Amino acid sequence: MKLDREMEMLLDEIPLLHHGDLLGCGETAAGVADGADADFDFSYLIQELGEMGFVDDEDEDEDENGDFSSFLYPRKASSSPTSNLHFMDAENFVASRPFSTDRRREMSLFDPFPFSSTCFDAAATEDWDFQAAPAVRSRPCKTSRPRKATSPKKAGAAAKPSKYESLVGLRGYMYHVAKDQHGCRFLQQRLDDGKREVDFIFNGVARHAVDLMVNPFGNYLMQKLLAVCHEEQRMGIVLTLTKEPLVLVRISLNVHGTRAVQKLIESLRTKEEIQLVVAALRPGFLELIKDPNGNHVVQKCLQSFGADDNKPIFDAAAIYCLDIGMQCHGCCVLQRCIARSTSEHKERLVAAIARNGFELAQDAYGNYVVQYVIELKVAAANASLAQQFEGKYVQLSMQKFSSNVVEKCLKVFKDADKANIILELLAAPHFERLLQHPYANYVVYAALQNSKGALHSALTNAMRPHVELLRTSPYCKRIYSRALLKK
Known part of the structure; x- marks a missing residue:
């Protein structure tokens, strides 16, 4: 009986398979250790291999299938005692190719391998060494504190490239991209690339201008778009914003929209654009002037437009000057209206404020408007x-806010009007109360500073009987410090 090359390969594998009981022989190496007979009868093994088609014998037929299916799927081991083969001493019968102990790992029957005679022939010819890839050694666990894990957000940002790479892929989604923080920034950068990019972005977002101008991120894109678009495109945005009533007013009242509307106002160039914007804002002027966001829009109109274009604002300010002047934001807008108006608009506005001077003078904010008008030295208004x-x-x-107005009158009014103020103070039933009053003492001090001659002497003479009071009262120290009173 002669062994062919396939037999050699099989026998080479036998020493590696003694732990796996691959052929189903029953006992393992433990059985040998327990005292089992180690002398094997290999005739049964040879018979089994012959039945599987691995014995080159003239009297033996090949396997019916002519392949190695019997080798891959061996029969179940017989229960006969003679079938219990132990491979612990398999090296005693390996004759042709001794087992190499220096290999990392020999080829196993469980490894995927194309079992063909051609392959085996080539292996034998070229003296292949069937070795699997060396196993990767796992790194031992360190006892030190584990490294802090990278947050998923940072890991995703580092591994994932930016989803915004070109404008072409954003067609139809420009509005949604503009409302995203990174998308808005990407679009703003593309606006610097030239007219083609500006036109592309404009076509994608212009019809959504109302929503984008009040968006936390979209308003920045609209601001930059308004700065770089040409006149026809800007007019298209203006028409979109002014198409429906009060839409532009609502945007101006928004904390984000107010910035975009101010940029819009700065960018307007033609008379038609200005008229459309002013007409759209006009129904909400009163609310805008008194609003913490809207008042900046009105002030931007006053700063950017001419007096004729701002006429609707001046008219509204004159009509509602009392209401506007007694509000924290309105008093600032009212003063700005006076400063930017000219000729008849200014005269009308100053006259309206002067008519309501007494109420405004006693208000926490209105008193500043009255003082501003007094400093203009408009004869009719001061009279x-x-x-x-x-x-x-x-x-x-004797009032906190109006005392400031009386001080301003003593500084600006004509001498005749100043004299009337001082005489009225001197005629007070209890003049000493004015000297030690927390607010009136400032008025008396201003009267001393802005009087002269007989009127000034009358004031000092009225104070001398109260010198001791002036020395001790905390509110009279400023008056007593005057050099004239020390004489």
């Missing part, structure tokens, strides 16, 4: 204020 204040200077001097 109107002096007439309203006459006989009430003592009352006004």
Whole structure:
């Protein structure tokens, strides 16, 4: 009986398979250790291999299938005692190719391998060494504190490239991209690339201008788009914003929209654009002026447009000056209206404020508007204020806000009007109360500073009987410090 090359390969594998009981021989190496007979009868093994078609014998037929299916799927081991083969001493019968102990790992029957005679022939010819790839050695676990894991957000940002790489892929999604923080930034950068990119982005977002201008991120894109688009495109945005009533007012009242509307106002160039924007804002002027966001839009109109274009604002300010002037934001807008108006618009506005001077002078914010008007030294306005204040200077001097107005009157009014104020103070039933009053003492001090001659002497003479009071009272120290009183 002669062994062919396939037999050699099989026998080479036998020493490696003694732990796996691959052929189903029953006992393992443990059986040998327990005292089992180690002398094997290999005739049964040879018979089994012959039945599987691995014995080259003239009297033996090949396997019916002519392949190695019997080798891959061996029969179940017989229960006969003679079938219990132990491979612990398999090296005693390996004759042709001794087992190489220096190999990392020999080829196993469980490894995928194309079992063909051609392959085996080539292996024998070229003296292949069937070895699997060396196993990767696992790194031993360190006892030190484990490294801090990278947050999923940072890991994703580092591994994932930016999803915004070109404008072409954003067609139809420009509106949604503009509302994203990174998308908005990407689109703003593309606006710097030239007219083609500006036109492409404009076509994608212009019809959504209303929503984008109040968006936390989209408003920045709209601001930059308004700065780089041409006149026709800007007019298209203006028409979109002014198409429906009060839409532009609502945007201006928004914390994000107010910035975009201010940029829109700065970018307007033609008369038609300005008229459309002013007309759209006009129904909400009163609300805008008094709003913490909207008042900046009105002030931007006053700063960017001419007096004729701002006429609707001046008219609204004159009509509602009392309401506007007594509000924290409105008093600032009212002063800005006076500063930007000219000729008849200014005269009308100043006259309207002067007519309401007495109410405004006593208000926490309105008193600043009255002081601003007094400093303009408009004769008609100051005369109107002096007439309203006459006989009430003592009352006004003892109030926190209106006392500032009386001080301003003593500094700006004509001498005749100043004299009327001082005489009214001197005629007070209890003049000493004015000296030690927390607000009126400032008025008396201003009277000392802005009087001269007989009027000034009358003031000092009225104070001398109260010198001891002036020395001790905390509110009279400023008055007593005057050099004239020390004499």
